[in-house]
Amino acid sequence: MSDIDMIRAARDRIGNNLRRTPLLSAPALDEIAGRRVLLKAECLQITGSFKARGGWSAVSAIVPQIRARGVIAFSSGNHAQGVAHAAREHGVPAVILMPKDAPRAKIDNTRALGAEVVLFDRERDDRDALGAELAERRGLTLIKPFDDALVIAGQGTLGLELAEQAARAGVTEADVLVCCGGGGLTSGVALALEADAPGLRVRTAEPESFDDVARSIAAGEIRRNDRLGGSICDAIVTPQPGNLTFPILNRLCGPGLAVTEEEVLRAMALAFRHLRWVIEPGGAVALAAALFRPRDIVGDAVIVVATGGNVDGALYARALQTLEAPGTAA
Template identity: 50%
Template sequence: MSAAAVPDGTVPGFGIDAIHEAARRLTGHVVRTPLLNSPMLDELVGARVLVKAECLQLTGSFKVRGALNALLTLDEDARRAGIVAYSAGNHGQGVAAAARLAGCPAVIVMPNSAPRIKVDNCRWWGAETVLYDPRTEDREEVARKILQMRGMTLVPPFDDPGVMAGQGTVGLEIAEQARELGLTPDTVLVNCSGGGLASGVLTALNDAFPGLANHIVEPAGFDKMARSLAAGRVCANPQPSGGLMDALAGPVAGARPLAVLRHYDVTGLTVTDEEALVAMGAAHRFLKIVVEPGGAASLAAVVSGKADVRDEVVVLVASGGNVDPEVYRRALAD
């Protein structure tokens, strides 16, 4: 689907009503993760910072929300045949967990550079893993062959209305939790790769709090969604990133998420690996949570000052916590 095919942010099967339906569907299956705050962090950045700790979600990332929502919309025959996903790791784990919850087989296509913890976790949930070389192979083609051979259903990582709606439940929870605290957010920052999380969260939060300042955060030099927004068409990264923020290093922006994000006044920010490591250390020190580099991107934008949020109420998503031990040691040593 091209961005031009879905004007004014309209994507068939997606919207605030679909997000509310996803929330009802997922009730009892996923964790209502906490919205954390630290006065010490607030003082450091000069703002009230509310961090949605999706690193504490089932499988250690928000991804299970979208995967399970998409899976629960399939008919019984499709569930029995099983599902396929391609992923750098977190979506794969979400699909693997969703498949186990629904009692259906799953195959996860992963780059051979994916962190060991993410590969092992997919296998723990009972999924078969198929590794490919991102330098010489296309993940969609690898998945397509499996689909043709086994008659399975693809669960995309982001460019799917059901997945986007499931991720949007993160935004619904943030809105509820902020209201419970008596707070109205001024700014929202969301880590972005293909855009499934960003499109879902911004849809939910802008419905709850019109007039928000909306930011997406990507790795420096690999800001495919920001470039897509500027160009008005889907853009790809020039090459595999090879950096620490593997969770945000997918090759291409999603057409449906792009169509949604074009509906909002979105500012694209970028952070470096070193800034992500500093943010991981801050999350440990101030919030007592483990966050992976890609999951810390939005916090990095705030801590580094790249996001101008002084004197505001700012919400952001710590989207994942599946980090290799040696990388986490680097974050704590900085």
């Protein structure tokens, strides 16, 4: 199980190899939300998402003789790129299983980082079985996308940065909204804030119909999604919370939030208009919750983690079109 010592050790291994992303704001977003909104820009991270943190943490911790054989991961794209980048920088092979319906940009970017990409059908194929078979046959080390202690520790380094940045911004009590799939980032951030900023409460943000984490926290036990595909928020569509992540989420997180796809697209467009950021759908869910669920949030300030910016051009153009829709705020 990950803890604060593992998170701090991951920070030391990462060193200056990844970016310390900024915490920024925009007055127009404050006005829409009805409170101060601070945004952690992981869309500006190396590989375009926070997943670079967990990838580096896990790859760097493998014994060198074993690491030399290579690593394997499965991902819709952001974990894929994070692991592929870390493997390339450590000079080892990487094999990545990706769903056939993953955004083309994510598949292409993963290959561009030197990884071998193996495509699968997320509705029909057993991803875990495919990964286990390849790992055993080729002698690869499997790095899971969220239910891995070293990955959780790497994602938790974001929380260490956030605690320092929020304090400098004068925010010591606030909800921290995190886009959540299996819970690796959310649980890592929650552990870091528990230690360094206990006044900041983590809350999950998910798309409607894929809010398994919110439902699991409400029930006090793991709940599954009814389906595994069909959302524009591919980066955070997972079957259920992880066995490692859920106990942390259940202990430390407040009630979860869920938003519509239309709200996600509007949030992407508003981030472009007021921050000039490119945020992918799965990375904009927390911002959508901050902007369009104000009554469900506590306090004069809210912190949002914009988790990634890897989006296909056609989908991004669709998001920007919402700026022209009648009644679009700001």
